[in-house]
Amino acid sequence: MNNILKKLLGKNLPPLHRLRTGLMGLALCGFITACSPTPDPRLAAIAANDQPYNTGWQFFRSENALDLATAQQHQDWQTIQIPHTPKIEPLVVNEQFQGDAWYKKVITPEAAWKEKQIALKFEAAMNVAEVWLNGEKLTTHVGGYLPFTVNLTEKLKWDSPNELMVRLDNRDNPITGPKPLKDLDFNTYGGIYRSVQLQINNDLHITDAVAAGKKASGGIFVTYPQVSKEQAMVRIQTHVYNAHYDPKKFRVVQRLMDGEKVVADQTSPLLSITGKSDQENIIELPVTQPRLWSPKTPNLYQLVTRVYEGDSLVDEKTTRIGIREFKWVEGQLLINGEKTFLRGVNRHQEYPYVGYATSDAADYRDAVKIKSAGFDYVRLSHYPHSPAFMAAADELGLVLLDSILGWQYFSEDPAFQAQIQQTCRDLIRRDRNHASVMAWECSLNESWMTEPFIDSLTNIVHEEYPGSMSAGWQEYGYDIYLQARQHRLEHYQEPNKPYIVSEYGDWEYYAMNAGLNQTAWADLLQADRSSRQLLSDGEKRLLQQASNIQEAHNDNFNTPAFADGYWVMFDYNRGYAPDLESSGIMSIDRLPKYSYYFYQSQRDANEVSDKFASGPMVFIASEWNEHSSLDVRVFSNTDEVELILNGKIIAKQTPDQNNNSKNLKHPPFTFKVDKFAAGELKAIGYIDGKAAAEYKVVTPGEAARLRMSVDTSGKAPQAGVKDVVFVYAQLVDSDGDPLRSNNVPVNFSLTGSATLISPAEVVTSNGIASALIEIGDSLAGIKLTATSDNLPAASLDIAR
Structure with missing residues (x-):
């Protein structure tokens, strides 16, 4: 071992490089020769080649389209942190910002980056992104929901700082669709609203699944050729790239971990790769008596993939996987051989005020709320959601229908169709290893599409993930047929394939128009018969919403559907209407309505988890x-x-x-x-x-005070990552019993390392005033105080 270290710690290497390479030698002992029972904990330092790069950015916005030179001359830049929204919107968004959002960041290369491959990965940025480095344009990316990567390796200046400039255009776009915002049923917001990652790789490295641009390849691709309670086979396809001009020899090592326990491991033979080329390696790991993933038992494994060049560990990726099988027999879903009906819901990912610019912790809290409400399935409407939400679904046991962007919009333009086809590919490449993903909705939501276009999308699904299922809004072509209940009431025919009630419980109680064009709004029903009821609308109307939902959910069982998805989990904003769409079973502030508890009651009392509300209720x-x-x-x-x-x-x-x-x-x-x-x-x-x-x-008495609480929902507030958290001020009487009063003004003030995102004054809804705060670098000292006329002030220490 000492000889290995002496060889690796060459004196001609920079100190940091010598340290990292030495640790690679230690890792080699622990991983290949098993001279240590568990991997060395210092491996985390070696493998941290994806680093958050979210601080130190600057920003300004413009309603006018600007060129690079004009933007560079702009004087009023604001220092911000990613994730970021271009504008803090009001609670009800009537005029969402659309225009240019400009971002810049100074990149100063570090010595440890020398002879490395350097890239920036944007998890999502709305909607058309242009990126320059030192005035040279590097890329244009179209589409606001999926990641893109910019390679900086050959463009960085090492003797001076580098200026990165990013222009985002979130105006209506006929190439990405969907409809123009003024006709759209949701808002698309803007900004670099998900994380940016700095990727530092050795010349020989595992590629990024999306950036590699390879059909059914790129990165790490895990499938399960065999799944049973007795035996499973985990097939791992690893895509390696050699950025150097010289050929290299390497080995791929796969190790499957269940906590600290090694379940299976295997090393490839010595492989050769030429310069500036890529290569696939496939390893199959047998697993005896696997702990299978399902909604009731969301068991997860850690797959550790390592690439060695000679004796040196040059790359490592950890992929969290769940061994499971989705199979359909006579239209019914079997998960690991067990017939399963999926009670589900649709979700829009927006938060009030910040739009899409939520934190990973906020997405986790949303997932906990959905699971706590009694759901085991989520349709990700109507676009790709964040990797953080999908990871939470893996952990909590939420089955997902993964969707591309679309809403009542189709175009014959070849550029539009090519964009949608590429989006389908990128979606699958990004999300294919998530245990929670059941099928791929590579279909334009509620949109008529030509048969050749449908064929192209279903073929892409089968090319990118052989054996997987496509889902779509027309029975023609897709493996799974999606139909909303409001359409079924007028146009139902017994399906001849697996069938999901994609949406129900809202539109059929709001309007009698069962067509796809919701802008027609024909034959609106009375407000007190609708499912669109705000939390503040009172007992009678909230009971009506619950009655509608019960009737519709009960009726769904009269069809051969293997899943249904209520519309919708949370109230949300929409571009074409001057009010909130209020059919959510929770308010936009994530507070439950009566219908939340109806769904919660549909989960069996014997299902108990310490991760979400469950058990007898x-x-x-x-x-x-x-x-x-x-x-x-x-x-x-x-x-x-x-x-x-x-x-x-x-x-x-x-x-x-x-x-x-x-x-x-x-x-x-x-x-x-x-x-x-x-x-x-x-x-x-x-x-x-x-x-x-x-x-x-x-029955409460008069309001006597405010009772403060913070939304944790399985995840406490997080410092240093721009977490957004709801804090609630509840009106209570002298005995602590809650009041249900509406429109009572409550004023919030905040001290410590945090920002009040919502207005200082908020009125109560069903007795509760909701504030949204953004956590800064430390939880210590953050105190939110609420005051209301004739009531004593109430304070909440966020850290307690």
Whole structure:
């Protein structure tokens, strides 16, 4: 071992390079010859070739299109951190910013970069990006939802700082689609809204899956030729590139880890690669009695891939994978051989005020909320979502339908079609290793498409991921047929292939137009019959939303669908309307409506996790005041529920039995109460005769104070990464019981390393005022204070 180190720690190398190379020698001992039972922990320092590059950026925006020279002369640059939105928008976005967003950053090469391959990877930037280095244009990238990489290796100046300039144009674009913003059902926002990574690679390295641009290749591609409880085969395809002019010899080593336990490992033979060329290596790892991934058991492994040149470790990637099989038999889904119905929801990724510029932690909290609501499936509508959300889905057990950008827009323009086809390829290359991805919606949402165009997209899916399934909005061509319930009501025919109710519970209760053109808005129904109800709309209308959802979800079981997706999880903004689209089961501020608890009750009580709300539950869908319905609805996944008013038992009964509940796993319980009496209404849920869950609602008195809380949802606030976090101020009476008052002004002030993103004054919705804050470099000392007329000030220390 000492001889290896002496050889590797050559005196002619820079000190940092000598240290890293020496550690590679140590890693060689621990990994190939197994002279150490576990990999050396210092390997993390070697393999950190993808580094966050999100600080030290500058920004300005312009509604006018500017050229590079004009932008360089601009004087009023703002220092910002990525992720970033060009404009903090109001809660209801009526005039979203569209124009130029300019970013610049000074890049000063470090000694450790010498003789390395240097690139910047943008996880996403909206919508057309142009990148210059020292005034020389390097690339133009079209499309705002998927990553692109800029190679800087040959362009960096080593004797002086380098100026990187990025121009983003988020104006309407007929090449990327979809419709112009004024006609669009959602907002597209702008900016470098996901992370930027600095990639530092040796000449011999594992490629980036998207940047490599190789069909069914690039990076690391993991598939599962065999999956059973007894035995699985993990097939790993690794794409290696040699950026040097000289040939090299190398080995690829694969090791599958379950925590600290080595499950399987294998080393390739010595391979040869010529200069400036690439090569694939395939290794198959057998796994005995694998811990399979499914929505109920989201077991994950760590696949460690290492490339050695001679005795030196030159690259390492860790891929989190889940061994699983999605298979369809007679239209029904089998996950690892077990028939599964997926109860799901659609999600838009926007946050209020910051649009798409959320943090990884915020995306994780969204995933926890979705799983806590009783869902096992998410349709990623109507565009690629963040890698952070998808990683959370892997961990929590959310099955995903992965989608390209599209909404009621198709063009015969060859440039448009080529862009969509490339987007399909890039989507699959980015996301193919996620255990959670079930199928690929390489289809334009709610859009008529020509058959040759559909054929091209389905062929791409099968080329890029052989054996995988395509999903689309026309029954022709796609492996899985997506149909919204509002369209089914007018145009349903028994499908002859796997079928998903892609959307339901909103449009059919909002308008009688069952066509694809929502801008027609024909025959609108009364507001109190709609599923579009804000959190502030009160008990009666929130109950109506829950009734609509129950009816529609129950009806979906009358079809052969193997999955359904309610529209939508969170309220959101839309370009063509001057208000929030409010069919979410949670508000845009991530607060639950009654319908959230209806879905939560559909998960069996015996499913329990420490990562999300689960197990036995009971919820009373009532404010319990003099205006409340005396038909009290209770959502629960228990066998029986007992309702008690001020200590007196109203009834103990089993779930409702009617036409709108006959297909449900856990129908609601409806109790008849003779008359209203102020006080405590309590529900107790019983399983096998034993109390398993309890919930109460109390008629409140006058507002006495504010009670503060912070949204953690499985992830505490994170410092140093520009985390955005909701903080809530709840009106309560002197006994601490919550009020449901609307439009009460609450003023927020903030101290410490944080920024108040929402306005200083926010009015209550259902008794709660919501503030959105951005965490700075430290949690210590961050305090949010809320005040309201005639109430004492309330404060919350974020670090506690």
